[in-house]
Structure formats: structure tokens, C-alpha cells
Amino acid sequence: MAEPLLEISGLRTGFDTHDGTVPAVDGVDLTVHAGKTLCVVGESGCGKSVTARSILRLIEPPGRIEAGTITWHGDDEPFDVLALPRDDERLQKLRGGDIGMIFQEPASSLLPVRTVGAQLIEAIRIHTGMDKKAARKRAVELLAQVGIPNPDQRVDAYPFQLSGGMCQRIMIAIALCADPALLIADEPTTALDVTTQARILDLLRNLQAEHHMAVMFITHDLGVVAELADEVAVMYLGKVVERATVEELFADPKHPYTKQLLESVPVLGRDRGRDLPTIPGAVPNPLHRPKGCSFHPRCAEAIPGRCDIDEPPEVVFDGGRTAQCVLYDDGQGGPA
Ligand SMILES: Nc1ncnc2c1ncn2[C@@H]1O[C@H](COP(=O)(O)OP(=O)(O)O)[C@@H](O)[C@H]1O
Ligand SMILES: [Mg+2]
Known part of the structure; x- marks a missing residue:
């Protein structure tokens, strides 16, 4: 496995509103390895962009980073980005220097x-x-x-x-x-037509190979994930619910949210003229997070009396992939 370049641990970012603090990012752990592509996937409103902006400390009030560490393993000593003073030159060097960032709306x-x-x-x-x-x-x-x-x-x-x-x-x-070690691309092709989108993805892939960059690519599109990713993190309502290599994720999705996302992706040949299933309901407002597992009201495999009561543990499988779901829980933090 490649060396970790960026390690996010226990990240919590909230927005203060009249009705309380919106927990946009609620305890996220992610690692980007040097030279590899991590795709972060999930529906709109799951906290992908807030996670990306937190890495560069670009969260403006009423938002604030409440907890966590973001360790940057550059050329020198590793350091916690969140612990740097606001005017530390390492922070200036990270933004647009060591870490390049592309946002969704090129025009703006x-x-x-x-x-x-x-x-x-x-x-x-x-x-x-x-x-x-x-x-x-x-x-x-x-x-x-x-x-x-x-x-x-x-x-x-x-x-x-x-x-x-x-x-x-x-x-x-x-x-x-500035020849960054990490490129963060937040839905960089969402506003483009499909042909242009395919060209931009080709370009990113080629540039990554030439520059040996790591890429954190944010998308709601699993088709893009299949093309670009080495590793995948699936986000739902401010949490990473599944983490796996791209091969593992597509061959054997564990979390019901991942399975339901995959079922809604059209497959050439199979789905002609067929209505694809969509995940019922919408991502809830994080201010009104459902009790227990926050996905349970939309989950095809929810267990009444369990998933609506307890927060699911993070289960770690052999090889290191994870899923936050009771279906795999043996009661001791290992896979059932
Ligand atoms: N400025 C803000 N004020 C209040 N809530 C916000 C603000 N920015 C983002 N949020 C909330 O944070 C959550 C995550 O947003 P975001 O990271 O943009 O989602 P994604 O990129 O996955 O679509 C959403 O519920 C959104 O409403
Ligand atoms: Mg976004």
C-alpha cells in the first residue's frame, strides 16, 4: 500500500443556525494515499464539499470545525492542519501549493x-x-x-x-x-455535458499519471467512481458509511446504502427501456437526523427494533475495508 499523504480523523464541522448546529460533517475518518485516487461518493447534502473545504480550512462563519485532526504528510515533518495558527505559512503553502483544489462551478x-x-x-x-x-x-x-x-x-x-x-x-x-502532491476535485464535471465530462476525466487521469499526484475526487456519480478510483469512501449524512477499494466496492458492496446506490446506476445492455430503482425518500435534514442508523428509514434491509434504536458500529473486515452497519456486527467490532 502507498504511504498516507492526508489523514482525516474524527472530523466534525457544523453550521450554527437559529434552530441549532447543523452537523454537516459528523465524525469523518478518511485517508488519501500518495499517488492514489480516493473517490468520495454520496447523494447531495451528505457533507462531501464541507469535508473538502475543511481540509483547507475554508469554512466561513456560521460554519466551524468543531473537532478532529487533519494530518498532512508532506516532505517535512507531518503536522495537523487544524492545529496551525491562522497565519502559519504552512497553511498558505498548502492552499493552492501542496494541495490544488477545483470547485464545481468554473464560471463562479x-x-x-x-x-x-x-x-x-x-x-x-x-x-x-x-x-x-x-x-x-x-x-x-x-x-x-x-x-x-x-x-x-x-x-x-x-x-x-x-x-x-x-x-x-x-x-x-x-x-x-504549483505541481501539488494532492488535487482535490469537487464535482468538477457536474456542470458539463457528457462528452466534455469524459474528456475532462481523461485529462485528469493522464495528468495524475504524469505528475504522480494523489487525487481526492468528489462525485455523486458511481460511473465516474468506477473509472477513476483506487479507493472509495461512501458518505451518508455527514458520516463515512463504507470504505473499500474500488474492486471490493463494485464486486461486493456491504452497506445497504452502497447497494441501493449501485442499483440505481444504469448498466449498458441490461437497463434499456427499464425504469431504474431510485432510493426512496431524500437525504434528511441533518438537524433532524433519524435516531439509530441515520439511513434506516430508507434502508431495504433495516431491522426494526435495532436499526432505529442504536447507532451502528464501524465493522472492520479482513484487508481493512469497513462498513457502519449492524448486518456485519459480531458484537465485538469484527465482522459477523
Ligand atoms: N453555509 C451553510 N449553512 C448551513 N448549512 C450548511 C452550509 N453549508 C452546508 N450546509 C449543510 O451541510 C450539509 C452538507 O453540505 P455539503 O457538504 O455541501 O454536501 P454535499 O457536498 O455532499 O452535497 C448540508 O446539509 C448543507 O445543508
Ligand atoms: Mg457538494
Whole structure:
């Protein structure tokens, strides 16, 4: 197994509201290994984006990180990102330097009034200290690397002159400008059409191989997980309910939530003209978390009198995969 690069342990992030604190992320443990891709998957509202933003301490009030550790194993001594003073230079170096981040909405992440080149050059200069001329040269190289045609002209374009797919490539170029050890991509293709989406995924895969980067890829789409992941974490209502390698997850899903997610993915040939099952109900508001296992009201395998009473334990299987579900509990923290 590759070395751990980022280890999240017991992360809790909440948002203070009039009705109480929304537990958006409620005790998350995750590890990203060097050079590998961890996909974080789950329906909308499960806490994926809040987890990603917590890593870089980008949570604004009324949100706050309440507990946990986030250990970064860079080149030097490992340190806890959450324990750093706000103005610590290691935190500045992490954001956009050691860790590149791509957000879902390319249009809202690029400034409309500045050329894409100016924005890319600024990012390069902040993280590498290059002079203007060298940074411009690097910017053109990066645009070529992310597949932008005529990069020496496009460098002077404004975002509105480019398609959504091109803007997303620019965001990837910005995220890669300091050769990060980890790229966090939060649903980077959700706003794009399927053809552009496939091209961007190809691009990310190639860039990862070239740069030996680790990737934390957030998506609600299991088809994307199958294509990209080495390891998978399935999130439901602020918790990681299953963790496995991509092979294990697709061959033998353990958690009923994972099984139900997989059943709602169309399979070529099998599902033509067939209505796919969807998971009944919606992700509940985290302020009104169901008692016991928070998935039990939607679960096809829930055991009355048990799943609606007790929080399920995390069961660790041989080889290290986990599931938070009583179906596998032998009462001693091992698989039944
Ligand atoms: N600024 C905020 N104020 C209150 N609640 C928030 C805020 N941002 C996120 N949340 C809540 O946190 C939960 C997790 O959100 P998020 O991480 O964005 O989910 P995902 O990315 O999995 O779709 C949701 O219930 C959402 O309503
Ligand atoms: Mg999100």
C-alpha cells in the first residue's frame, strides 16, 4: 500500500443556525494515499464539499470545525492542519501549493473581468515566486498541458470568451500550477455535458499519471467512481458509511446504502427501456437526523427494533475495508 499523504480523523464541522448546529460533517475518518485516487461518493447534502473545504480550512462563519485532526504528510515533518495558527505559512503553502483544489462551478471561480492568463499567472507567481515573464511562459505551457488549443492566444482571453469545458480546463491548470502532491476535485464535471465530462476525466487521469499526484475526487456519480478510483469512501449524512477499494466496492458492496446506490446506476445492455430503482425518500435534514442508523428509514434491509434504536458500529473486515452497519456486527467490532 502507498504511504498516507492526508489523514482525516474524527472530523466534525457544523453550521450554527437559529434552530441549532447543523452537523454537516459528523465524525469523518478518511485517508488519501500518495499517488492514489480516493473517490468520495454520496447523494447531495451528505457533507462531501464541507469535508473538502475543511481540509483547507475554508469554512466561513456560521460554519466551524468543531473537532478532529487533519494530518498532512508532506516532505517535512507531518503536522495537523487544524492545529496551525491562522497565519502559519504552512497553511498558505498548502492552499493552492501542496494541495490544488477545483470547485464545481468554473464560471463562479474565475473572475469575469480579468483574462484567464492574468489569473493563472498570478497563481503561478504566488506559489513559485517566478517573475512575470517566466510565469507567462509557464502559463502557456500549462494551458497546452490541459488541452487548450492555441494556448499562446487563449492566454489573453476572458472567461466569457471560452466554453464551460475550457473554463474548467483553466481551473485545472490553476490547481496544477504549483505541481501539488494532492488535487482535490469537487464535482468538477457536474456542470458539463457528457462528452466534455469524459474528456475532462481523461485529462485528469493522464495528468495524475504524469505528475504522480494523489487525487481526492468528489462525485455523486458511481460511473465516474468506477473509472477513476483506487479507493472509495461512501458518505451518508455527514458520516463515512463504507470504505473499500474500488474492486471490493463494485464486486461486493456491504452497506445497504452502497447497494441501493449501485442499483440505481444504469448498466449498458441490461437497463434499456427499464425504469431504474431510485432510493426512496431524500437525504434528511441533518438537524433532524433519524435516531439509530441515520439511513434506516430508507434502508431495504433495516431491522426494526435495532436499526432505529442504536447507532451502528464501524465493522472492520479482513484487508481493512469497513462498513457502519449492524448486518456485519459480531458484537465485538469484527465482522459477523
Ligand atoms: N453555509 C451553510 N449553512 C448551513 N448549512 C450548511 C452550509 N453549508 C452546508 N450546509 C449543510 O451541510 C450539509 C452538507 O453540505 P455539503 O457538504 O455541501 O454536501 P454535499 O457536498 O455532499 O452535497 C448540508 O446539509 C448543507 O445543508
Ligand atoms: Mg457538494
